[in-house]
Amino acid sequence: MPLCNLRIDLEAIRRNAARLAELVAPTSLAVVVKANAYGHGLVPVAQALAGRVARFCVYELGEALALRDAGVTDPILVLGPVRREDLDAAHAADLAVTVWDLDFARRAAVTLRRRRTPLAIHAEVDTGVARLGFRPEQAPAAIAALRETPELMLEGCFTHLASSEDLDEGFTSLQHRRFTEAVDGVLPTGAIRHMAASAAAMMWPETRLDMVRVGIALYGVWPSHESRLFLQSRAIHSLHDGDPTAGLLEPAITWTTPIVALREIDNGEPVGYGCTWRAAHPTRIATLPLGYAEGLDRGLSNRGSVLVGGRRCPIVGRICMDMCMVDVTEVPDAHVGQQATLLGRDGAEEITADDLAAWCGTIAYEVLARLPLHLPRSYS
Numbered sequence: 001m002p003l004c005n006l007r008i009d010l011e012a013i014r015r016n017a018a019r020l021a022e023l024v025a026p027t028s029l030a031v032v033v034k035a036n037a038y039g040h041g042l043v044p045v046a047q048a049l050a051g052r053v054a055r056f057c058v059y060e061l062g063e064a065l066a067l068r069d070a071g072v073t074d075p076i077l078v079l080g081p082v083r084r085e086d087l088d089a090a091h092a093a094d095l096a097v098t099v100w101d102l103d104f105a106r107r108a109a110v111t112l113r114r115r116r117t118p119l120a121i122h123a124e125v126d127t128g129v130a131r132l133g134f135r136p137e138q139a140p141a142a143i144a145a146l147r148e149t150p151e152l153m154l155e156g157c158f159t160h161l162a163s164s165e166d167l168d169e170g171f172t173s174l175q176h177r178r179f180t181e182a183v184d185g186v187l188p189t190g191a192i193r194h195m196a197a198s199a200a201a202m203m204w205p206e207t208r209l210d211m212v213r214v215g216i217a218l219y220g221v222w223p224s225h226e227s228r229l230f231l232q233s234r235a236i237h238s239l240h241d242g243d244p245t246a247g248l249l250e251p252a253i254t255w256t257t258p259i260v261a262l263r264e265i266d267n268g269e270p271v272g273y274g275c276t277w278r279a280a281h282p283t284r285i286a287t288l289p290l291g292y293a294e295g296l297d298r299g300l301s302n303r304g305s306v307l308v309g310g311r312r313c314p315i316v317g318r319i320c321m322d323m324c325m326v327d328v329t330e331v332p333d334a335h336v337g338q339q340a341t342l343l344g345r346d347g348a349e350e351i352t353a354d355d356l357a358a359w360c361g362t363i364a365y366e367v368l369a370r371l372p373l374h375l376p377r378s379y380s
């Protein structure tokens, strides 16, 4: 087991869910728990929210079955592909699956022929991501065919937005129009229409329809810098007092690891493979027992920082497979066993998923989704 810990604050996730539900009401809130609940832990997060949200969205069947095994009885939608041979398992677990292909629907109907109840499905329409979904012009006929298939029950219909986190709403409006034109008047009564993920749910109320599918915001992270600025500016226009985005989303994860060794090095001495960093003065180096095998992106070499004793300490030298080194010269009482914080708060300082992402040239989504499964997680 790696000597590090991910501490997940389930109460913060619950508060985020409650505030997001309030923000989008009367639209219902579905939460996205794919990629191990964006690194936070699929089963604990879902158990913390069970009964409090309209639905869970997962990417693959295995994630949905893990939730059922853990006793989660809420509605679950599988967003990604399900193999035909797994449809029985999906049906037995009372899941809804996404359909974007009539051949698949026909073969599913054959597989499910002798079941007493139909399999719930959501039809996906591709309005501009070019990923999954019926083309808008094919959607009315496809939906009609799905409605005529007794083995399938069309519970919902959705699309996914390509650039809703941008300040320019042009493409979002176009996708919204394509979707509503494709599905209006062809869905069965009671079918749920949904399109907004976190950014659109917060920024573009007209995209909320019957349900929103919120992922990143549930975990206390803004979908983009622009999305936060947008909500701040809107509040200023409406003369709302205070910043409405402050406290709306609380990060829920803290990643710590103990210092396992300390040394003093002289002016000019190198640190790490390739001697890519050299001390400019006598320096105290702390060794941390985690590296890229534990999910610390090697791109953080000589770029990132960690918190020790409430201070920012730079990562120096190349990150190794299972270890890395940090400069703790500015923390006179740094000692072996002291916890260093890679993600989260220590005293007045905080390292966010956005900070880590900016340092290694990616987005917070990837930082969270790639937190390895094998890291120990504890929950409060």
Ligand SMILES: *Cc1c(COP(=O)(O)O)cnc(C)c1O
Pocket (backbone or CB within 6 Å): 032, 034, 079, 160, 196, 197, 198, 199, 213, 214, 215, 216, 217, 223
């Ligand atoms: C991942 C995903 C979401 C959630 O997106 P966020 O930006 O994290 O809120 C919603 N819908 C679909 C189809 C997705 O793949």
